[in-house]
Amino acid sequence: MLTYVLLSEESLAKVKPLLSNERSFLEELYLALATEPVLEIQEEALELLRQNLSFWRRGYAIPLRALEELERLSGEELELDCEAMLGSEELEAEPDASYAFAREFCARVEGERVLDIASGFGWVPVLLSQRAQVYALDSAYENPIVYGEDRIYIAGTTIELFPGFAEGQAFIRANRERFTCYADFARLFWERHGARLENITLLQGDASELKSVRCLGEGALPESFDSVTIFFGLNHVGKAWRRVLREASRVLRERGRLHVALYREYLARFPLKGAYDWAEQLGIEVIPLEELLKEAESLDLRARLVRGHRGEALYHMVVMEKRE
Numbered sequence: 001m002l003t004y005v006l007l008s009e010e011s012l013a014k015v016k017p018l019l020s021n022e023r024s025f026l027e028e029l030y031l032a033l034a035t036e037p038v039l040e041i042q043e044e045a046l047e048l049l050r051q052n053l054s055f056w057r058r059g060y061a062i063p064l065r066a067l068e069e070l071e072r073l074s075g076e077e078l079e080l081d082c083e084a085m086l087g088s089e090e091l092e093a094e095p096d097a098s099y100a101f102a103r104e105f106c107a108r109v110e111g112e113r114v115l116d117i118a119s120g121f122g123w124v125p126v127l128l129s130q131r132a133q134v135y136a137l138d139s140a141y142e143n144p145i146v147y148g149e150d151r152i153y154i155a156g157t158t159i160e161l162f163p164g165f166a167e168g169q170a171f172i173r174a175n176r177e178r179f180t181c182y183a184d185f186a187r188l189f190w191e192r193h194g195a196r197l198e199n200i201t202l203l204q205g206d207a208s209e210l211k212s213v214r215c216l217g218e219g220a221l222p223e224s225f226d227s228v229t230i231f232f233g234l235n236h237v238g239k240a241w242r243r244v245l246r247e248a249s250r251v252l253r254e255r256g257r258l259h260v261a262l263y264r265e266y267l268a269r270f271p272l273k274g275a276y277d278w279a280e281q282l283g284i285e286v287i288p289l290e291e292l293l294k295e296a297e298s299l300d301l302r303a304r305l306v307r308g309h310r311g312e313a314l315y316h317m318v319v320m321e322k323r324e
Contacts, residue, residue, distance in 0.1 A: 002088040004061035011080040032069035096232040111226020118233025121186040129199040137203040141183040208243035224253040249299040258320040
C-alpha cells in the first residue's frame, strides 16, 4: 500500500528542485515506487511518471516512498511538514460509492418522508426505503442507456454500467428491452440490493428548481419533507450547488433536517479514483466547507459538523436543521 503526503507550501519548495525529468532519475524513482519486481521499464511507464511529477510540482500529494527516494538520491535529510496523509486503500474507497459510508450517513436520517437529491443508482434509497418513503431525484433518469461495443453507459453522463464486470454486462445486454434508460438500471440495482421498491418514487428534473420536477410513474412531489439527503450530490451539480441548497431548505418542514456529505477540499489533490485530475475529469465541484456553512447560515439553517465518522479523512458530514 502506498501512502500519499500532501506537503505544506514551505516543504514543497524544498522538494521541487529535486524533481528531475532526467531519465536516470525517473528510472530510479520508478523502481522505488514499484510494488512488484520489474524486469523491464517500459516507456509508457516513464511517461506516466513524468506526468505525475508535473502534478507533484503543482502541489498534489506525493507518495511517501518517492520522498524517501528523493532523500536517498540527493543525500539530503529533508525535514518536511504535511497538511494531510492518506493511504492508497483509503483513496480506493470512492466515498460516493461506499456502502459503509452510506450506511453511516443514513443512520442519522429521521422522518417518514425523505427527498434524496442526485440519487443516481446509489445506496441511500436502498437503505432509507426500509423505513421511509424516499423520493429519489436525478436529472438523468430519463437519459437512454447506450450499448456500445466495448462499454455500456448512460448518455450525457460519465456513468458506465458494470465496468470490468463481464457477467453484469452480458445480463443487461441480454435484457436490453427491459433496460432502456438510467431509471431502469437504478431500479435493477436497488432491487438486487434489497430495497423496498414500493417505498421509492423516482423523480426526474433539476434539483436547483424543484417546482419543475416530475414523478416517473404515479404520484406527485410533496410540498415538504421531514429530511433531505445529499450524499455528495452538491459536488456533482457544479456551480449550481447554492441554488440546490436553497431549494432543499425551501422544501424542508420546520425542524426538518438536511444531511450533506461533501468531499474534503484537499481530496482534489490526491489521486482518488486512480487519477490526480479525477475532479476535473468528472466535473466535480470542490466546495470549501467554510462556504457551505456560510450559505447554510444565510438560509437560516443551523449547521452542525459531524465528527468522528469513519470517512472523516475523505469527506465532511454536515447536518443542518431548519429553524422554526
